[in-house]
Amino acid sequence: MNRQKEKTQKIKHIMAILGPLFPDHKPLLNFRNSFELLIATLLTAQCSDKAVNLITPELFKHFPDPASMAKAPLKDLEKIIYSLGFFRAKSHNIKALSRLLIERHNSLVPETMEELVELPGVGRKTASVVLSTCFGKPAIIVDTHFSRICKRLGLSSSERPEVIERDISEIAPKENWTEISHVLNRFGRAICQSRKPACEKCPVREFCLHVKQ
Numbered sequence: 001m002n003r004q005k006e007k008t009q010k011i012k013h014i015m016a017i018l019g020p021l022f023p024d025h026k027p028l029l030n031f032r033n034s035f036e037l038l039i040a041t042l043l044t045a046q047c048s049d050k051a052v053n054l055i056t057p058e059l060f061k062h063f064p065d066p067a068s069m070a071k072a073p074l075k076d077l078e079k080i081i082y083s084l085g086f087f088r089a090k091s092h093n094i095k096a097l098s099r100l101l102i103e104r105h106n107s108l109v110p111e112t113m114e115e116l117v118e119l120p121g122v123g124r125k126t127a128s129v130v131l132s133t134c135f136g137k138p139a140i141i142v143d144t145h146f147s148r149i150c151k152r153l154g155l156s157s158s159e160r161p162e163v164i165e166r167d168i169s170e171i172a173p174k175e176n177w178t179e180i181s182h183v184l185n186r187f188g189r190a191i192c193q194s195r196k197p198a199c200e201k202c203p204v205r206e207f208c209l210h211v212k213q
């Protein structure tokens with residue numbers, strides 16, 4: 001059996017164990033539509049979903065759509081999202097993004113990876129969250145938790161998100177990408193944490209390279 005087939009079998013076994021433990025395959029962000037999810041996911045850069053959920057009710061109360069967000073005074077945006085860090089860059093991006101949605105997409109969130117990543121502040125991770133959640137398109141969502149788990153379980157040896165995404169796409173069926181993304185993410189948050197992984201209660205310990213070192 002070649003290396004790729006071995007990894008295909010490994011991820012099948014891992015998902016068979018972890019899948020039933022983490023059945024929720026949705027983002028942990030609060031949102032009501034694709035625009036809100038796009039903005040909220042962009043805001044999670046270098047901060048937690050919980051922190052973003054604390055400020056988005058006020059943000060979307062005042063600026064609920066691309067038109068109002070594009071016209072928002074920069075200082076007002078910065079004041080609302082100040083606690084998230086990088087607030088100046090994020091404020092600039094969500095205003096510029098909103099303007100482009102109006103100018104290029106009739107105020108609608110686009111439904112393709114290519115169009116989404118052309119928007120200011122939107123990378124493949126943010127685009128993948130929106131595509132899979134709002135438009136039902138299979139996507140591999142590579143965030144810090146997902147990256148850590150892929151490396152510890154030997155599913156990818158890379159630190160680069162685009163390479164991790166490619167590695168997983170080569171060993172997992174496309175229809176399972178979104179489920180895999182959320183299951184490994186939840187596992188990373190709940191058990192296989194960055195600094196203090198709960199190895200003693202890990203259900204997939206047999207596959208872990210971290211433990212064996």
